[in-house]
Amino acid sequence: MYTLDFEKQITDLETKIEELRHVSKEKGMDIVAEISVLQKKVDKLLKDVYGKLSSWDKVQVARHPERPHFLDYVKELIEDFTELTGDRLYADDQAIVGGLGRFRGQTVMIIGQEKGHDIESRMKHNFGSPKPEGYRKAVRLMALAEHYRVPLITLVDTAGAYPGIEAEERGQAVAIARATDMCLSVTVPFVATIIGEGGSGGAIALATANRVLMMEYAIYSVISPEGCASILWHDSAKKGEAAEAQKLTAQDLLKLKIIDRIVPEPLGAAHRNPKEAITNLGNALEKELKDLSNLTPKQLKAQRHQKYLDIGRV
Amino acid sequence: MNWITDYVRPKLQKLTTETKPAVADNLWQKCPSCEQMLFHRDLVDNLSVCHYCNHHLRLNAYARLKLLFDNEEFTPITLPKVPLDPLKFKDSKKYVDRLKDYRKKTGQEDAILVAHGKIGGNPAVVAAFDFSFMGGSMGLAVGAALVAAAELAIKLDFPLIAIPASGGARMQEGPFSLMQMPRSTVAVQMMREARLPYLVLLVDPTLGGVSASFAMLGDITLAESGATIGFTGARVIQQTIKEKLPAGFQTAEYLQEHGMIDRVVHRKDLRATFKKILTLLRQKSL
Ligand SMILES: [Zn+2]
Numbered sequence A: 001m002y003t004l005d006f007e008k009q010i011t012d013l014e015t016k017i018e019e020l021r022h023v024s025k026e027k028g029m030d031i032v033a034e035i036s037v038l039q040k041k042v043d044k045l046l047k048d049v050y051g052k053l054s055s056w057d058k059v060q061v062a063r064h065p066e067r068p069h070f071l072d073y074v075k076e077l078i079e080d081f082t083e084l085t086g087d088r089l090y091a092d093d094q095a096i097v098g099g100l101g102r103f104r105g106q107t108v109m110i111i112g113q114e115k116g117h118d119i120e121s122r123m124k125h126n127f128g129s130p131k132p133e134g135y136r137k138a139v140r141l142m143a144l145a146e147h148y149r150v151p152l153i154t155l156v157d158t159a160g161a162y163p164g165i166e167a168e169e170r171g172q173a174v175a176i177a178r179a180t181d182m183c184l185s186v187t188v189p190f191v192a193t194i195i196g197e198g199g200s201g202g203a204i205a206l207a208t209a210n211r212v213l214m215m216e217y218a219i220y221s222v223i224s225p226e227g228c229a230s231i232l233w234h235d236s237a238k239k240g241e242a243a244e245a246q247k248l249t250a251q252d253l254l255k256l257k258i259i260d261r262i263v264p265e266p267l268g269a270a271h272r273n274p275k276e277a278i279t280n281l282g283n284a285l286e287k288e289l290k291d292l293s294n295l296t297p298k299q300l301k302a303q304r305h306q307k308y309l310d311i312g313r314v
Numbered sequence B: 001m002n003w004i005t006d007y008v009r010p011k012l013q014k015l016t017t018e019t020k021p022a023v024a025d026n027l028w029q030k031c032p033s034c035e036q037m038l039f040h041r042d043l044v045d046n047l048s049v050c051h052y053c054n055h056h057l058r059l060n061a062y063a064r065l066k067l068l069f070d071n072e073e074f075t076p077i078t079l080p081k082v083p084l085d086p087l088k089f090k091d092s093k094k095y096v097d098r099l100k101d102y103r104k105k106t107g108q109e110d111a112i113l114v115a116h117g118k119i120g121g122n123p124a125v126v127a128a129f130d131f132s133f134m135g136g137s138m139g140l141a142v143g144a145a146l147v148a149a150a151e152l153a154i155k156l157d158f159p160l161i162a163i164p165a166s167g168g169a170r171m172q173e174g175p176f177s178l179m180q181m182p183r184s185t186v187a188v189q190m191m192r193e194a195r196l197p198y199l200v201l202l203v204d205p206t207l208g209g210v211s212a213s214f215a216m217l218g219d220i221t222l223a224e225s226g227a228t229i230g231f232t233g234a235r236v237i238q239q240t241i242k243e244k245l246p247a248g249f250q251t252a253e254y255l256q257e258h259g260m261i262d263r264v265v266h267r268k269d270l271r272a273t274f275k276k277i278l279t280l281l282r283q284k285s286l
Helices: A005-027 A032-051 A056-064 A070-077 A119-124 A132-148 A163-171 A172-183 A200-208 A225-232 A236-246 A250-255 A273-293 A295-311 B010-025 B040-045 B063-066 B095-104 B140-156 B169-178 B180-193 B236-239 B251-257 B267-282
Strands: A078-083 A094-105 A106-113 A153-157 A190-199 A211-215 A220-222 A259-263 B028-030 B037-039 B074-076 B112-119 B122-130 B160-163 B199-203 B220-224 B263-265
Touching: A032 B263, A056 A225, A056 B010, A070 A094, A070 A106, A070 A273, A070 B037, A094 A273, A106 A132, A106 A200, A132 A172, A132 A200, A153 A200, A163 B236, A172 B263, A190 A200, A190 A273, A190 B040, A190 B122, A200 B169, A211 A250, A220 A250, A225 A236, A225 A250, A225 B169, A236 B140, A236 B169, A250 A259, A250 B169, A259 A273, A295 B037, A295 B180, B028 B040, B037 B040, B040 B095, B063 B074, B063 B112, B063 B122, B063 B267, B074 B095, B074 B122, B095 B169, B095 B263, B112 B160, B112 B267, B122 B140, B122 B267, B140 B160, B140 B169, B140 B180, B160 B220, B199 B267, B220 B251, B220 B267, B251 B263, B263 B267
Parallel strands: A106 A153, A153 A190, A190 A211, A190 A220, A211 A259, B122 B160, B160 B199, B199 B220, B220 B263
Antiparallel strands: A078 A094, A094 A106, B028 B037, B074 B112, B112 B122
């Protein structure tokens, strides 16, 4: 398991428990009581450590490689997921995955960035950094959702849109702009969730929804803390200060009314218990979609427009 | 200075007198492209285009409006009030102080001006960015101004021309800055729903969250010759991929070649081009 710096004392203790279990089994000793005490200590440490994470700590949790990604959520939450590929113009970009499926009894269109979990899948999904064809596929699938009148669910997890020559050549800016435009055009219920990283325009293109949720340890920002530190502080080592200043945590963003709801993660964050995190999101999505089902198509679009017009209005 | 007319509000008159001495002190300036020395008056006469290499120097928002509107006459609107410094942001300097400095330096509230007037006899609302105000970065004030520009255009039944010149997001406003991407897109949709033309003129530079929102959603998109336009800045791309960038990468001409914009226009032809388009759209029969 990949261990973050501030988790080290916890994982050390857990390793010790494992060793104890092993030894006691070999020697036939009964140490249930001792293990229970140590386990309680682990839980208390988790509560303490996770109770006072800095913004920069949360950035690291959001980027944790074992954190559940788009396809993990789809696997648990969506029945009969049928992936639909390609932008019909150039290629299929696997940094964005999308398709039809059934979510708790109703057909939905689900789209999101996938980062991958090992070298091979990370390469396949380009580490979750989409190219224009990815956004154009998303536009196509959003239009399909509109055409068939099925609710739209997006799961956002990207460090940002891909910064490369071919992405510029094929119109990264146009592709992102048009995806945001489409997000604001559809008249079906639309719920977006930032499940890991919500990196700037590359995230907005899928996250401009009726309801925007964030997992408890997800981040959402206009620029990475590293980028912000090097531009504004001229020192990339100031990423901690930059993370704090950018107000990129779910807790900050709920307070600023940029997002609508925080989805709780299990003790010690989603990477310690992906299944629980995924179920929590499932429950939240079900509730949000139910609420939105009371609105007419016209109201759904108007609500989305008003939501963004109102941000920062005095 | 004959362009100060009744249309110009006292505040803007004040701005022009304030900036006058700064110009007089710099009678000569170097072309940022070919490095030839350019005499200020010649440069002004040539619309701030270099005589030697045709490089289009950056114009502030006020000069932009003067350039586009007939007889340099236009009516600026008061921009909506927005929360200042919503995050209480501070890096090496407090954001509120930075804002104050730029306001003093430029005589403007923020990085955008909105005005209405006539272009070749056609009424239009123009929203022009000012790169000299914090790199034309888009925060709450700019987003609100774009919405106000669309609302004004709809109220007057005029087309809207947006002229972005921006490095992207106003980082000091963090998430509020990011939210101006969808917010400005709503402004574009308001124009579309009203079936009024929404035209964009991309000028140097248009990058990041600005290019990836309202700037790339024009019904018709023009770009000024040589302007740098893209999503990710060239330096960041180079750092990421560690490859040499192709010649002319992210120029207006490059974007046209790749099918991203409608026309590349020389500054001296801008007004005539807009006149032609606006007249065609106004005189249609259906
Ligand atoms: Zn020159």
